[in-house]
Amino acid sequence: MDEVGRIYGDVGLGRFQLSLNRPVERGDYLAVEDELHGPVLCQLDDLRRKSDLDLERAEALVHGADTPIHENLIGIVQIIGYRESGGLVKVPTIPFRPGAKVYQAEEGLIAEVLGLKKHANSGAYVGLLRGHSLRVELDINTLFQRHMSVLSKTGGGKSYLLGVIVEELLRHHVTCVIIDPHGEYGSLRFASDKNGHSERFHVDAQGFASRVLEFSPDPTLNASAKPLTFSLRHLDPRDLLVFMGLTNIKNFLGPLRKLLEEVQAGSPDYTVKDLIRAAERGEGGILDTLHERLEYVDQTRLLAPQGTSLAELVQEGKASIVNLRGVAPDIQELVVARIASTLFESRKKGKIPPLFLVIEEAHNFAPQQGTASCSRVLKTIASEGRKFGLGLCVVTQRAARIDKSVLSQCNTQLILQVTNPLDLKAIAQSIEGLTPGMTEMIQGLPVGTALVTGGGYHTPLFCEVRPRSTRHGGESVRVVPN
Ligand SMILES: Nc1ncnc2c1ncn2[C@@H]1O[C@H](COP(=O)(O)OP(=O)(O)OP(=O)(O)O)[C@@H](O)[C@H]1O
Ligand SMILES: [Mg+2]
Structure with a gap:
């Protein structure tokens, strides 16, 4: 084992200070030999260069003086622990001795304590432990039971990483529904034409053409998608009010029911236009409002006599x-509300297989402030979905703007670069075991490196995201050629 330095000063049970005799990088894994338990895994959380150079001598340096500087490289180290024979990870209960040697941790110890393997293939393979060849695989059952969030600033690599996760879910034959506001995920059909670091990551290009279905309320704009419509006759009058954007159920439910009874008596395959005509025949402020809102629903073309079936x-x-893509925000909310509640109710009754529901740009669908028609059902799925095999994954570039109760239910978090202080605060508040050093590191993460918490791992770890085996649909647009 390579010694990197010695413990000095007051030694705590969770952290200690280290005088370094050779440089190590923040985030690197270190080891200390404990008298009772053998090697204990630690991680460098912060680095500092301490010196005796004061302001006066620094000024003298500016004026050309020759003054000797004594400096030390010191580190703040977080103790992760050792794996005891029962399989649990524990932290020694007696502090290490000052003067104890600290080593670069060997890969075997890192793998054992963090619970990583070189060749496992049982979970969702998202990448390699930063600087190592150990695979980071998320436990798929944990994703379902504890939900997931993917967070970063815009361009941080969320959609790319989510594409990796969907590839893995498909490889494991897990059913997914992806709410895709920008039309980025249809490219999962096609094999990637980039081979980046595939050799290190062992990823082959592969498309999922036969396993990807695409729907859109606006198929004229999204040619590869089938039309998405909802059945008018299967719609509860309360749900129809949601489509109409009417929240005052008390005033409108009765009159709407009457209209529905009237047209249903005429034909079971009635259309929105039939409802509009029936509203025109009546009189009064309420019917005028119903008429106006039905016209709006008709324009959305979301309701048809026979909508897209669940099967x-x-x-x-x-x-x-x-x-x-290209669908107005209020319609997007309606679609998400309707799909999310249908999936939740159908899962409760066991009508569809267990599935993973992914919501991109989730701050628009479950906002912390303001309302969205789909907020309530997403909150219900976040708190109750796990009981029914409905896993939720929220993706957002604004962690501070997504509903806190939804974010706090997501116990697996994949965090790429975040710089906004409010978003960082929201993240720090929702993750256990995040050290001050890690919070700082999140601000400087390069594209393609994620901090993974949960997912079956008891310690947050930095992961180099593996290359995609399918094409990424969210490439940044180049305005001028390189
Ligand atoms: N792991 C990675 N390896 C290589 N390139 C990546 C990786 N992650 C992201 N990129 C590249 O970075 C750019 C932005 O990635 P992506 O579209 O995933 O960002 P985003 O976080 O979803 O942004 P937004 O919030 O704006 O949707 C893309 O051009 C993508 O190809
Ligand atoms: Mg994106």
Whole structure:
């Protein structure tokens, strides 16, 4: 083992200071030999160069004086622990001795304590432990039971990483529904044409053409998608009010029910236009409002006598993309509300297989402030979905703007670069075991490196995201050629 330095000063049970005799990087894994338990895994959380150079001598340096500087490289080290024979990770209960040697940790110890393997293939393989060849694989059952969030600033690599996760879910025959506001996920059909670092990561290019379904409320704009519509006759009058954007149920429910009874008596395959005509025949302020809102619903073209069936939308082992590109925000909310509540109710009754619901740009669908028609059902899924095999994944570039109760239910978090102080605060508040050093490191993460917490791991770890085996649909647009 290579010695990197010695413990000095007061030694705590969770952290200690280290005088370094050779440089190590922040985030590197270190080891200390404990008298009772053998090697204990630690991690460098912060680095500082201490010197005796004061202001006066620094000024003298500026004026050309020759003054000797004594300096030391010191580190703040977080103790992670050792794996005891029962399999649990424990931290020694007696502090290490000052003067004890600190080593660069060997890969075997890192793998054992963090619970990583070189060749496992049981979970969702998202990448390699930063600077190592150990695979970071998320436990798929944990993702379902404890939900997941993917957070970073814009361009941080969220959609790319989520693409990696969906590839893995498809490889494991897990059913997914992806709410895709920018139309980025249809490219999961095609094999990647980039081979970046594939050799190190052992990733082969592979498309999922036969396992990807795509739907859109606006198929004219999204040619690869099938039309997404909802059945008017299967819609509860309360849900129809949601589509109409009417929240005052008390005033409108009765009159709307009457209209529905009237048109249902005429034909079971009635249309929105039939409802509009029935509203025109009546008189009064309430019917005028119903008429106006039904016209609006008609324009959205979301309701049809025969809507997209559940069996068409959700198919076992396939990823269904709900492409909302070009769809107005209020309609997007309605679509998400309707799909999320149908999936939740259908899972409760066991009508569809267990599935993973991914919501991109989730701050728009479950905002912390203001309202969205789909907020309530997403909160319910976040708190109750796990009981029914409905896993939720929220993706957002504004951690501070997403509903806190939703974010706090996401116990697996994949965090890429975040610089906004409010977002960092929201993240720090929602993650256990995040050290001050890690919070600082999140601000400087390069594209393609994520901090992974949860997912079956008891310690947050930095992961180099593996290359995609499919094409990424969210490439940044180049305005001028390179
Ligand atoms: N792991 C990675 N390896 C290589 N390139 C990556 C990786 N992650 C992201 N990129 C590149 O970085 C750019 C931005 O990535 P991505 O579209 O995933 O960002 P985002 O976080 O989803 O942004 P936004 O919030 O704006 O949607 C893309 O051009 C993508 O190809
Ligand atoms: Mg994105």
